Amino acid sequence: MTISLEPKSPTLMTLGEAVVARHTTRQFLPDKPVPKDILHSALKLASLAPSNSNIQPWRLYVLSGPAADRLKKALVAEVSSGADSFARGFQTLQL
Secondary structure (H helix, E strand, C coil), X not given: CCCCCCCCCCCCCCHHHHHHHCCCCCCCCCCCCCCHHHHHHXXXXXXXXXXXXXXXXXXXXXXXXXHHHHHHXXXXXXXXXXXXXXXXXXCCCCC
């Protein structure tokens, strides 16, 4: 399944319609990976989003399987050891 970048119709939403139609996903299925084509489409769309002063500061790494497991283990060990200065500016670290 891919996400189309082309609009389905020329109809525009009003601000009110956009606000009412939005939703937030708060829970995910941890044992069900996102299909690669959906992830690729979502990241492609995200790359089109504006950034502050057009600086485009993001770097994105997508890990899965054993590589993601190793990173999680290393991050938990680092934070548990008290050497967590790298994470002090973040409110949330999503593992």
